[in-house]
Amino acid sequence: MALTKRIIPCIDVDLDDDGNPAVYTGVHFEDLQYTGDPVEMAKAYNESGADEFVFLDITASAEGRETMLDVVKQVADEVFIPLTVGGGIRTTEDIKETLRAGADKVSITTGALERPELINEGARAFGNQCIVISVDAKRRFDEGGEHYVEVDGESCWFECTKKGGREGTGIDVIEWAKEAESRGAGELFVNSIDKDGTKDGYDLPLTEAVCEAVDTPVIASSGCGGPEDMYDVFTEAGADAGLAASIFHFDEHSIAETKEYLDDHDVPVRY
Amino acid sequence: MSTLAADAEQSLASVVVVDYGLGNLRSVTRGLERAGADVEITDDPDAFADADGVVLPGVGAFREGVENADPIREDLLAVAERGQPLFGICLGMQMLLTASEEGTTDGESAVEGLDLIPGTNVRFDDGQKVPHMGWNELSVERDHPLVEGVDGEYAYFVHSYYAVPDDEASTVANTDYEREFPSIVANEAGNVFGTQFHPEKSGETGLQILRNFVELCADR
Numbered sequence: 001m002a003l004t005k006r007i008i009p010c011i012d013v014d015l016d017d018d019g020n021p022a023v024y025t026g027v028h029f030e031d032l033q034y035t036g037d038p039v040e041m042a043k044a045y046n047e048s049g050a051d052e053f054v055f056l057d058i059t060a061s062a063e064g065r066e067t068m069l070d071v072v073k074q075v076a077d078e079v080f081i082p083l084t085v086g087g088g089i090r091t092t093e094d095i096k097e098t099l100r101a102g103a104d105k106v107s108i109t110t111g112a113l114e115r116p117e118l119i120n121e122g123a124r125a126f127g128n129q130c131i132v133i134s135v136d137a138k139r140r141f142d143e144g145g146e147h148y149v150e151v152d153g154e155s156c157w158f159e160c161t162k163k164g165g166r167e168g169t170g171i172d173v174i175e176w177a178k179e180a181e182s183r184g185a186g187e188l189f190v191n192s193i194d195k196d197g198t199k200d201g202y203d204l205p206l207t208e209a210v211c212e213a214v215d216t217p218v219i220a221s222s223g224c225g226g227p228e229d230m231y232d233v234f235t236e237a238g239a240d241a242g243l244a245a246s247i248f249h250f251d252e253h254s255i256a257e258t259k260e261y262l263d264d265h266d267v268p269v270r271y
Numbered sequence: 272m273s274t275l276a277a278d279a280e281q282s283l284a285s286v287v288v289v290d291y292g293l294g295n296l297r298s299v300t301r302g303l304e305r306a307g308a309d310v311e312i313t314d315d316p317d318a319f320a321d322a323d324g325v326v327l328p329g330v331g332a333f334r335e336g337v338e339n340a341d342p343i344r345e346d347l348l349a350v351a352e353r354g355q356p357l358f359g360i361c362l363g364m365q366m367l368l369t370a371s372e373e374g375t376t377d378g379e380s381a382v383e384g385l386d387l388i389p390g391t392n393v394r395f396d397d398g399q400k401v402p403h404m405g406w407n408e409l410s411v412e413r414d415h416p417l418v419e420g421v422d423g424e425y426a427y428f429v430h431s432y433y434a435v436p437d438d439e440a441s442t443v444a445n446t447d448y449e450r451e452f453p454s455i456v457a458n459e460a461g462n463v464f465g466t467q468f469h470p471e472k473s474g475e476t477g478l479q480i481l482r483n484f485v486e487l488c489a490d491r
Contacts, residue, residue, distance in 0.1 A: 002447050004406045004425065046474070051406055077301050082472050104472065120402060127331045129402055129429045186402060186429075217404050240405065266272050269404040271424040 003241075004268045005234045006051040007255055008219065008242035009248045012058045012089075013068055014036050021071045031035035039074045045248070046079040048255045051270060052077070054107065054189075054219075057087030064088075069101040076102025084132055084259040086189075090114075092121045099126060107132040107189055110162050113169060113176070116183060123184025123219070130220075134189035137173045137206050145229050147174040149205045158206050165193030173206070174213045181214045186239045188218050193264060195223030199247065202229055207237035219243050232266050282309035283359045284488035289347070289363075290314045293329050296372045302471035306481035308488070316367065324488030325350050327433060327465075329362030333371035333392065333432070337382040344385070348481040350434045351387050356488050358417075360441045364456065364465025365392045372403035373432050380484075387463045388456050390436035395448070400432045403448045407468075415443045415457050417464055417480060425475040426454070426468035433467060 015023040023036050042053055048219050053075070055070040063115035065088060072085055085098050110117050112133055122131045137158040140191025143155020158173035177188055188208050200223060207220045219241035224230060230242040247253045259271040281406055286308040288296055300310045303326065319325050327347065329336050340347065350357050359367045366384045371392035384392075395401050411422035424446075433452040437441060443464065446454035457464035470477035 002407065002449070004401065005430075006405050076298060078272055080298070080302055080305075080471055081474050100297075102295070104295075104298075129330070130403065159461055187404065215323075215398075215400050217400060240400070 002268055004051070004270045005230075005239075005262065006219075007049075007230065007258055007269065008052045008054055008241050008243045009041075009045045009050050009255065010054040010056065010221065010243050010245045011038055011041055012056045012072060012245065014058050015061075015064055015067060015094045018064070019067070021067050031182050032197055038071050039078065042075045042079050045255065046081060047204065048148070049259060049271060050255055051080065052082045052241070053085065054084045054086065055103075056107070059087070069097065072098065072103055073099040084189075086132070086134060087193050090118070092125055095122050095126060095131075096262040099130060103130075105130045105132045105187065107135040111138060112180065113160060114164065116179065118181055119183035119185055123186070126210070127186045128186035131185050132187045133177075134191065134195055135173050135176060136165055136191045137203070138168070138193040139163055139203075139206075144170060146172040147209060148210050151205050156205070158209070161193055165196075174209055177210050181216045185216060188214060188216055190218060190220055192222040198223050199225030200231040201225060201239065202239075202242070204232060204237045207233055207239050211238035217241065227258040230258055230265060231262060235260070280380075283307040284485050285309045285311070285321070286324045286326060286485065286488060287318050287322040288326045288328060289310045289316065289319075289340075289343070291329075291336075291343065292329050292334060293336055293339055293480070295330070295364070298469075299326065299328050299362045299366050299471040302478060302481050303485065306478060306485045308481075308485045313438060314343060316343055316349075319343075319346055319350050319355075320353070322355070322488075323491055324356035324358065324484065325346065326484075327357065327363035329360065329366065331362055333365055333373040333384070334382050335363065336366050337384060339433055340366065347385060348387070349389075351458070351463045353448065354460065354462050357387070357482055359463075359465030360471075361430060361467060361469055364467055365432060367456070367463060367465050368434055368436065369390055369456075371432060388434075388441050388458050388465075389438065390434055390441065390456075392432040392434050394432050396450075399449055400427050403433075404429045407448060407454075409444045409454060411444045411448060412434075412442055413440070413456075415455070415461065415464065417457070417466075418443055419464055419483050420479050421476050424479075426466070426473040426476055428454070428468045432470070434465075435440045439457070
């Protein structure tokens, strides 16, 4: 046996109308739907065999951040598997307080695009292993990119976006992935704006291009509709971990069922 | 000097988690408490001698770990000398060995580990994905109280260097990451041991190892 492919449920945490933490699930980073209590969901996922958790604070407010750290503490005290926390992290102080709350890794998106030195600072202070750089990639079929792959018969590059895909940056995802790695990122978390919430499969050309460009572990995200999509992203694109939200939250497919499918198809999983 | 709120669990043994300024001690403390230990987080050497067992945690670089732990070096050696259980986790395990490539290839002079389990920590080969990050299987090679009930189970690893003990008999369990490497090591007397993986992040298997450790401490 060898290193297993990781199955990671992702929980987007917002505040409900009463200011309590709540998990929401969206489509294309919009149309959020209430899904449950984050601590209860984490416990249930732990029992069903999740390999890790990702918590994303989608409140983008100081108040939300406080609540989020409290959720992280509660989860870290209950659940003994790795925990990645992201959302609004912009300074080494943000990284420090998130790790102190019990997170094992922090996921950084905009904060690193706006100030890439944050990756170096974080890696130096806390170790590469806890700095996860997250990209929200969007397919572009114009001349603005540096690395092109063929998608549906057309030449395509991937742009790093901000604000859930609403704002472009002109930065090529592949270039950024390499830079993030050289600055000390320990893991790359690859989201696809085009695939988010669609359940018609991960963005395989995107994931494959990132996996080929870096030696750092890659977590594929966005678009998982079931165990078959996990299989594809592991075997065709070379991802190290597959992240999913809605298929697990709404019990369409359990983690156990997903792992059983992968095991039957000779993908190494912990189970 | 703190313990996180222990719930109704009865304390079976007192354990010191050594705080030498590296890493997050919350999870390991909570895990030990879940396993039945009464935990004190401290860098006070007097507390080491009174405890049933000592945990040397650690995340980060070998040089930084060794340098940070330097003021309590003799006290840690005394723990081992007295026969108290001394459990190194991740970097804490690597520090039980003699040296590390990580401490010699950064252009500065070499730093020496505790040398309680003679050997060297070496880096995974170029071309391998590093760090070795994720869940991998434990293959138990010999008896040790720490590994009761965990053969063939999975544990969570995050590391770029691995231990190569001088004496093969120091290896308690191996793990395969393109090559076989020792994932659990122990000294000849059996009271000094370490895991390259994080038991506090390894779900039920990790808790089993922590329970084994607490029992070992309680049996002294």
